[in-house]
Amino acid sequence: MDRTAYTLTELTVVLGPPTHLAAPFAEFQQRAGEGANVTEHAWALHEYAALDALTHRDGSVKTNTILETMLSSVLGADVIVLDVDRRWVRAEDGQLYTALSMCSEDIRSRAEVGSLSGPRFLEALNAAAETIAPLDGREWIRWSSRAWDDAPLPAHAERSATLVAQIAAMVVGRTPVTEDAAIDLASELVQAVGHGRDAANDEGGAISQQLRALRFVDPLRTEWASVTADALYIGALDISLMRHRVAREDAAGLAFLYLGAQRSDRLKQSGDITPRFRREIVAKTFMTSYALERLAPAVSRELFEFMQR
Numbered sequence: 001m002d003r004t005a006y007t008l009t010e011l012t013v014v015l016g017p018p019t020h021l022a023a024p025f026a027e028f029q030q031r032a033g034e035g036a037n038v039t040e041h042a043w044a045l046h047e048y049a050a051l052d053a054l055t056h057r058d059g060s061v062k063t064n065t066i067l068e069t070m071l072s073s074v075l076g077a078d079v080i081v082l083d084v085d086r087r088w089v090r091a092e093d094g095q096l097y098t099a100l101s102m103c104s105e106d107i108r109s110r111a112e113v114g115s116l117s118g119p120r121f122l123e124a125l126n127a128a129a130e131t132i133a134p135l136d137g138r139e140w141i142r143w144s145s146r147a148w149d150d151a152p153l154p155a156h157a158e159r160s161a162t163l164v165a166q167i168a169a170m171v172v173g174r175t176p177v178t179e180d181a182a183i184d185l186a187s188e189l190v191q192a193v194g195h196g197r198d199a200a201n202d203e204g205g206a207i208s209q210q211l212r213a214l215r216f217v218d219p220l221r222t223e224w225a226s227v228t229a230d231a232l233y234i235g236a237l238d239i240s241l242m243r244h245r246v247a248r249e250d251a252a253g254l255a256f257l258y259l260g261a262q263r264s265d266r267l268k269q270s271g272d273i274t275p276r277f278r279r280e281i282v283a284k285t286f287m288t289s290y291a292l293e294r295l296a297p298a299v300s301r302e303l304f305e306f307m308q309r
Contacts, residue, residue: 009104016140047098168279189255196289231291258288
């Protein structure tokens with residue numbers, strides 16, 4: 001294992017207070033301060049919709065989200081944001097605001113992502129935000145960043161192995177594979193795709209939290225790089241064309257796209273599927289599906305629905 005600490009950068013944009021919806025905003029802050037449940041409050045729903053608007057991708061990765069457009073205009077290069085974290089943050093004024101955070105590893109660009117933590121980049125983002133804020137009916141929108149070293153730990157390898165085992169057990173159960181056991185691999189991979197999509201939409205789930213904690217840490221870092229590359233490839237596909245080229249009875253075979261070239265080649269070269277390899281390909285399919293759902297949910301949904309037929 002590489003014992004060198006790995007530098008990561010988190011970029012965060014906070015949506016500030018409204019200029020016109022003062023009443024629901026004030027009521028939300030008061031109730032939140034009293035400890036009341038405000039998850040379904042009108043202002044909370046308003047902010048969830050605002051975050052959705054920033055990150056909505058209507059189709060393949062060839063379409064840009066508003067967030068990507070904002071970053072691209074400042075970086076001067078096309079940007080794809082693979083994933084975001086949504087959260088409530090408490091600002092200097094003590095009030096709660098919604099925010100989006102992205103790790104540098106989740107931003108793909110021709111520009112150097114290390115510049116995300118540079119002061120000039122943040123100044124440019126905040127200058128653009130000053131223009132956008134009044135158009136969005138807000139007093140302010142602010143960007144910030146933080147960098148940290150994510151040092152590898154011996155426990156990461158054990159946690160990663162446990163995560164793979166948990167994913168495999170979720171999809172295929174805990175019954176060991178025997179030499180004479182028949183495996184409907186295509187069906188298992190479709191199941192893995194479905195579970196990956198579910199996990200991507202359940203950020204509070206145990207597996208989702210483990211995956212998010214480990215994906216940029218050795219030894220899972222290398223695997224996650226492969227996962228994101230495959231998710232980007234699938235996310236650029238035109239599913240409507242596939243519907244005409246792939247027969248319905250063969251649609252489940254599209255799940256093999258989630259495996260990537262390396263594991264697909266291993267399957268072609270050998271018909272033997274050991275218990276370990278079975279867990280490996282199920283977990284890889286799950287993680288690619290997870291990444292695709294976070295990246296391009298419209299493509300993820302359409303492809304999964306087609307495979308299920």
